[in-house]
Amino acid sequence: MNIFRNWFNQKQKYQPTPATTSSALLPKPEVSDLLSKGLPEIEQELRRIFGNTLDFYLDHLSVGKQPGLIVYLESMVNPKLISQEVVNKLTQAGQNYELTSVDKLKQFRREQLGGLMAKVIMDESEMVRDLLLGYVLIIIANVEAALVIRATTEEGRSITEPSTQTTIRGPKEGFVESLDTNITLIRKILHNPQLRFERYIVGKDTQTALAVCFINGIADGQVVEEVRRRIKDIQVSGVFDSGNIEEFITDKTITPFPTVYNTERPDSVAANLVEGKIAIITDGTPFVLLVPVTLPDFFQTTEDYAQPFLMASFIRVIRYVAFLISLVLPSLYLAVITYHIELIPTALLVNLMAQREGVPMPAAVEVLAMELTFEILREAGIRMPRAVGQTISIVGALVIGQAAVEAGIVSNTMVIVVALTAISNFVSPVYSFSVSSRLLRFVLILFASFLGLYGVLLGLVTMVAHLASLRSFGVPYLSPVAPLSIGAQKDVFIRLPIFTLKTRSPFSKVKRLIKQRNSQSPSPPEGDDLLS
Amino acid sequence: MKRKVMILLLLTSLFLTGCWDRRELNEISMVSGMAVEQGEKKKYRMTVEVINPTAELNPAKGTSTTPAITYSMEGDALSQLRNKMDVGMSRRMVYSHMRIVYIDEKIARKGFLEFLDFLERDREIRDDFYMIVASGVPAKDALAITYPIQKAPSLKVHAQLQALARDWGGSPDVREADVINALTTEGIEPVAIAVGVQGDAEQGMSMDNEKSVEPNALLVVKGMGVFKKEKLLGYVSVTDTRNFMWIRNKLRFTSLLVPYKNNKFFSVRIFRSGTRINVDYQQGRPVISIKIKAEGRIDTAQFNSKLDDPKSYRELERQTKAEIEKQIKTTIHTVQKKFASDIFGFGLILYRQNPEQFAQVKKIGMTNLPEREYRWMCW
Numbered sequence: 001m002n003i004f005r006n007w008f009n010q011k012q013k014y015q016p017t018p019a020t021t022s023s024a025l026l027p028k029p030e031v032s033d034l035l036s037k038g039l040p041e042i043e044q045e046l047r048r049i050f051g052n053t054l055d056f057y058l059d060h061l062s063v064g065k066q067p068g069l070i071v072y073l074e075s076m077v078n079p080k081l082i083s084q085e086v087v088n089k090l091t092q093a094g095q096n097y098e099l100t101s102v103d104k105l106k107q108f109r110r111e112q113l114g115g116l117m118a119k120v121i122m123d124e125s126e127m128v129r130d131l132l133l134g135y136v137l138i139i140i141a142n143v144e145a146a147l148v149i150r151a152t153t154e155e156g157r158s159i160t161e162p163s164t165q166t167t168i169r170g171p172k173e174g175f176v177e178s179l180d181t182n183i184t185l186i187r188k189i190l191h192n193p194q195l196r197f198e199r200y201i202v203g204k205d206t207q208t209a210l211a212v213c214f215i216n217g218i219a220d221g222q223v224v225e226e227v228r229r230r231i232k233d234i235q236v237s238g239v240f241d242s243g244n245i246e247e248f249i250t251d252k253t254i255t256p257f258p259t260v261y262n263t264e265r266p267d268s269v270a271a272n273l274v275e276g277k278i279a280i281i282t283d284g285t286p287f288v289l290l291v292p293v294t295l296p297d298f299f300q301t302t303e304d305y306a307q308p309f310l311m312a313s314f315i316r317v318i319r320y321v322a323f324l325i326s327l328v329l330p331s332l333y334l335a336v337i338t339y340h341i342e343l344i345p346t347a348l349l350v351n352l353m354a355q356r357e358g359v360p361m362p363a364a365v366e367v368l369a370m371e372l373t374f375e376i377l378r379e380a381g382i383r384m385p386r387a388v389g390q391t392i393s394i395v396g397a398l399v400i401g402q403a404a405v406e407a408g409i410v411s412n413t414m415v416i417v418v419a420l421t422a423i424s425n426f427v428s429p430v431y432s433f434s435v436s437s438r439l440l441r442f443v444l445i446l447f448a449s450f451l452g453l454y455g456v457l458l459g460l461v462t463m464v465a466h467l468a469s470l471r472s473f474g475v476p477y478l479s480p481v482a483p484l485s486i487g488a489q490k491d492v493f494i495r496l497p498i499f500t501l502k503t504r505s506p507f508s509k510v511k512r513l514i515k516q517r518n519s520q521s522p523s524p525p526e527g528d529d530l531l532s
Numbered sequence: 533m534k535r536k537v538m539i540l541l542l543l544t545s546l547f548l549t550g551c552w553d554r555r556e557l558n559e560i561s562m563v564s565g566m567a568v569e570q571g572e573k574k575k576y577r578m579t580v581e582v583i584n585p586t587a588e589l590n591p592a593k594g595t596s597t598t599p600a601i602t603y604s605m606e607g608d609a610l611s612q613l614r615n616k617m618d619v620g621m622s623r624r625m626v627y628s629h630m631r632i633v634y635i636d637e638k639i640a641r642k643g644f645l646e647f648l649d650f651l652e653r654d655r656e657i658r659d660d661f662y663m664i665v666a667s668g669v670p671a672k673d674a675l676a677i678t679y680p681i682q683k684a685p686s687l688k689v690h691a692q693l694q695a696l697a698r699d700w701g702g703s704p705d706v707r708e709a710d711v712i713n714a715l716t717t718e719g720i721e722p723v724a725i726a727v728g729v730q731g732d733a734e735q736g737m738s739m740d741n742e743k744s745v746e747p748n749a750l751l752v753v754k755g756m757g758v759f760k761k762e763k764l765l766g767y768v769s770v771t772d773t774r775n776f777m778w779i780r781n782k783l784r785f786t787s788l789l790v791p792y793k794n795n796k797f798f799s800v801r802i803f804r805s806g807t808r809i810n811v812d813y814q815q816g817r818p819v820i821s822i823k824i825k826a827e828g829r830i831d832t833a834q835f836n837s838k839l840d841d842p843k844s845y846r847e848l849e850r851q852t853k854a855e856i857e858k859q860i861k862t863t864i865h866t867v868q869k870k871f872a873s874d875i876f877g878f879g880l881i882l883y884r885q886n887p888e889q890f891a892q893v894k895k896i897g898m899t900n901l902p903e904r905e906y907r908w909m910c911w
Contacts, residue, residue: 338554341562342628342656346687349562349629353585356557363556450551458542 008253034124035144039069042139046071049128064094068140072151076134081151086136089113102145109147117150132207159185162264162286164431167303171267179209179283182266186213186279189270194218197281200231203239210245213269213279220276220509223292223473227278242282242289249280249291251471256436259472261290261297263430268302276510292473292509296481296492298433299323304495313494320493322427325420327437331444331456333417334367339452355411364449366410370418371442373400378422479507497521561623564600565686567671568647569636571606576639576647578613579604579672582621583684598739599683602676610647614654627656631690633708634664634671635724640757640764645715648762652712659709662693662725665757667767669729677729677736677751680743689751693725696753701774701783704756715762719879719890723776726754726767760873768866775863778856779822779876781807787831790848790855796835800828800852811882813889820878824856 034045043058050056055075061068072082089112093099097108106120121127122145131137134152159181162174171189175182183197194216202208210231214224230249239245246260247253261277263269264286269279272290280289299319304312336343337352344352359366377396384392404410421441428434440463447455470477480488488505490496499519504510561582571577579602587599603620607613617625633651635644651657666674675685682688697705704723714722729749735741736749755769756776768776777783788800805826812819830839830848838844867875883890 337557341555341557341560341626342658346562346564346629346631349557350583350585353557353560353562353583357586359558449554452554462542 034127035122035139035146039067039139039141043069050131061090062094063090063099063138063140064097066094066099066140066142068138071131071137071139073131073134076132076153077136077151078153082136086138086149086151090138099140099143102143105140105143105145105147113147113149118147120145120147122146129207156181165263165265165268165301165429167265167301167306169306170303171265173266174264175266175281175286175288177284177286179211179281182281182286182288183211183213185266186269186273186281189266190215190273195273198228202231202234202236202245204235204237206238206240208239209283210239211281213273213281215273215276218274218276218510218512219278220511223509224278226473227280227291231280239282239284241285242280242287245280245282246289249289251473255466255470256439257295257467257470257477258298258430258432258436259291259293259470259477261293261430262287262432263290264288265302271302271305275504276508276512292475294472294475294479294505294508295467295477298428298430300491300495301429305498309495309497313496316495317493319427319429322424323437326422326424326427326434327441328444328456328460329421329424330367330371330417330441331448331459332453333413334363334445335448335452335456338363338449352411352413355413358408359411360409363414364445366414367417367445367449368442370410370414371421371445374418374422375438473509475509476507480505483507555624555626559623560626561621563625563627563630564684565632565634565675565689566630567602567634567636567666567675568610568639568644569671570638574606575608576610576613577604577606577672578610579675580617580621580625581675581684581686582625583687587683599678600676600685602672604672609650611650611654614650627654628658630657630661630686632662632664632675632686634666634674634727636671637665637667637764640665640724640759643762645762648708648712648715651708659712660707662690663706663708663711664689664725664727665764665767667726667728667754667757669733673733673737674727674729674751677733677749678739678741679747679750683742685751689727692751693753697777698784701777701786702755702770703753704773704776705782706756714759714875714877717880718894719874719881719883720877721761721873721875722759723875724757724759724764726757727751728754758867758871758873758875760871765871765873768863771859772863772866775859776867776875778805778824779807779809779860779863783807788828788852788855788859790851792833792835792851798833798835798837798848798851799831800848801831802826802828804828809876809878809881811878811885813882813886818878818882818889818893820881822860824860826852826856828852 034042037045039060046058047056055073056071057074058069058071061070070086092112093108097104097112099105099108102120102122109118109120121130127137127146127148130148134150135148136151138147138149140147156178157176159173159176161172173185175185187195192215196214196216198212200210200212202210212224212227212231227249231245234245234248236244236248242262246258246262249260251259261272263272269288269290273279277290277292280291282289299316304316307315337356341349356363361369377392377400381389381392381396401415405412405415425434425437428437440459444456444459447459449455451458467478468476468482476483479485480492485506487503488507491501499516499521502516502519503513504515506513562585563580564583565581567579567581569577569579581600581602583600584598587597601621603617605613605616605619607616614627615625652659664674677685679685679688682691693703693705697703703725706723706725711722711724714720728751729736730752731747731749733749736747736751741747741749753770755767755771755773757764757767759765774783774786778786783802783805786802788802789797790800791797805824807825808823810821810823812821833839833848837848864876867873879890879894882893
């Protein structure tokens with residue numbers, strides 16, 4: 001075990017200790033007090049920092065009689081905005097303002113650029129960072145400050161329906177890759193002044209922006225503080241998806257069960273924020289993380305609350321059943337047909353025996369082979385180019401399904417078992433959760449092949465013990481089932497009408513447990529109907 | 533450290549116990565029925581019937597191959613033969629789905645305790661198979677009479693007995709557990725289903741039997757065998773079996789034919805009935821009262837009866853009541869006169885109600901009670 005642990009937690013000792021703050025990781029101007037130098041020095045220094053990159057634009061311009069520099073990254077700015085706003089305003093400035101000092105510059109910003117995202121900065125390193133984020137930098141000779149105006153281009157995917165968590169009824173908007181757009185999407189749902197976004201920069205080489213989002217007054221301060229701490233502790237070279245962040249902030253790494261929720265749906269994030277959870281939005285990915293999370297959360301969708309509660313409850317039960325099927329069906333089948341023949345009803349046994357007749361492999365090998373085949377098919381289906389999409393279905397259905405049975409390599413029932421398992425696995429509303437049953441299924445099959453039902457039970461007991469040991473930011477993973485809260489059962493396996501859901505789970509670590517104190521069921525007016 | 537030990541223990545458990553009783557479905561033979569007879573050289577001859585699953589399942593193939601195969605071996609104990617069957621057959625025998633055990637008449641008359649313990653003790657054999665006495669036919673032959681619907685003979689008999697017990701009450705529905713219960717309990721004697729073969733048993737054992745609309749041979753229920761302790765005394769008819777079920781309060785449905793007048797009958801389909809037996813003790817003798825409450829509807833009336841008149845209903849009710857009384861009385865008389873065996877469990881009821889008096893009555897014997905001490909109530 002220790003070998004594994006060392007291998008896991010190995011540190012690169014010979015490296016110098018990483019810098020303490022992320023902004024310090026930026027290329028720092030070598031010359032201090034850069035802004036107090038003359039324009040040629042500033043130009044030289046900026047060109048040194050950015051090198052010969054294609055999209056670096058630097059030009060001389062005059063603001064009134066003052067010579068100046070305009071600098072930006074062509075790839076990050078919107079040229080229309082520059083010609084319309086920046087240049088126009090500067091022309092005015094040249095006529096009406098004598099931009100000879102920092103105060104004058106500030107006054108100009110206040111009077112002419114109010115409302116635009118513009119600021120006057122004195123710090124050189126901030127200058128570089130703003131350039132990278134798509135600001136236009138204007139430096140005027142002999143003024144010890146720079147004016148930055150935001151002119152970010154709006155390149156990126158437009159808002160579409162999410163591709164992973166689709167619903168029939170409910171909002172159809174999905175997150176996109178832009179952090180700002182995503183924040184907008186959440187803010188559009190939660191018109192709450194207590195909604196907070198906090199900005200962090202993570203990734204030594206990517207300088208990715210994160211936003212931690214929570215509702216002040218509902219989310220627990222301690223948990224928020226813990227999220228802040230874990231994010232600040234992240235030492236990583238690049239962040240390309242929220243999955244990278246997830247691995248750094250999760251409570252336990254060696255587990256098939258996710259302890260961080262992820263979603264592509266703004267309404268889901270908003271609903272969870274109202275529940276007191278904390279969202280972490282990562283720039284560059286539509287997947288938003290949510291913590292703390294419990295096992296039942298992975299069986300719920302926002303659509304549950306958009307449907308009549310009877311239907312929602314039924315579907316939720318179906319999801320739990322489907323999870324169990326995808327987890328244990330192959331191993332149960334294997335255990336029963338190889339160890340516990342007496343458990344099968346006689347008529348079914350005759351049926352199964354007739355099908356197994358002539359199958360050359362032991363049932364365990366049959367199960368594993370079919371499950372592996374399915375996993376390969378599934379992976380191929382995701383990775384292959386869209387153009388050859390049909391191939392997989394033909395090869396999968398014909399070759400694996402029909403031919404294998406007809407050739408007598410596998411039995412019909414086995415194909416049914418594997419297919420049912422596979423379909424059940426797709427019922428899970430959150431993709432990252434279905435991974436757990438996918439992995440554990442193989443473990444259970446192994447246990448079943450050695451020990452029969454006893455093995456399956458042993459595996460399940462171990463699994464439940466493991467689940468009970470998991471925590472997500474201090475919240476027990478199995479709550480409110482274990483530890484049990486009868487009151488919170490209204491929204492776990494079934495969903496009662498929304499007006500009955502007055503409190504949050506007592507284990508959910510939120511500041512306000514009461515959600516809606518006075519909600520009550522609708523009561524139509526008594527007496528004659530409204531039409532008369 | 534704790535974790536290490538736990539993981540080690542888990543791993544070793546795989547190697548220690550794994551796989552030893554693993555049986556692939558295509559490496560077993562499912563035994564569906566068994567027949568026990570007197571052997572010629574040894575004490576017993578055991579015949580097992582195994583199912584040929586492909587033929588049983590697939591009607592198209594079923595015509596070409598036999599749905600079941602039987603094989604007989606002789607030995608001094610059944611347990612010795614249990615796993616020896618592969619002398620003549622293939623694959624490992626699995627007894628957990630055995631539905632039927634036929635006991636030959638000769639062995640039943642001698643007593644079957646000697647091998648009953650094996651059937652009860654074996655870990656694979658269940659205790660809910662039917663105990664059947666093959667009357668007038670070798671048990672081995674009864675095991676092999678084919679039938680076109682349930683092709684394997686034992687499965688057919690099992691379905692047959694279940695349906696008969698449920699819809700008419702003509703089979704006593706005794707499983708092995710019931711026999712053992714009756715044997716080990718004082719105050720009640722065991723019974724067993726009795727079957728015989730109608731037609732030519734030799735022809736019935738061939739696949740050709742399935743091909744004729746009127747089968748050459750059929751396995752039919754003959755009623756039940758009455759035992760005293762573990763020894764068979766004789767048989768009673770299917771109707772008596774129904775009445776026996778009625779007295780034991782196990783009857784679900786039955787049809788009762790009631791004579792009216794002038795060779796005219798009406799019939800009542802009984803769909804709900806309950807029986808309560810009480811044993812009183814009066815003047816040193818037990819008085820047994822049987823109360824039967826039955827509900828039924830008139831199935832047929834071969835005469836012109838005004839069924840819209842409650843009066844005529846009451847008349848029919850009265851007659852039905854009398855018929856039930858007659859039936860029950862006859863059965864009790866037959867059993868007690870002919871066999872003097874307390875299969876109805878009157879002794880058990882007395883024992884439960886009054887154990888001390890039971891000890892006294894036991895000396896006389898429950899079956900020797902004069903008739904007048906049964907009281908009849910019926911409505």
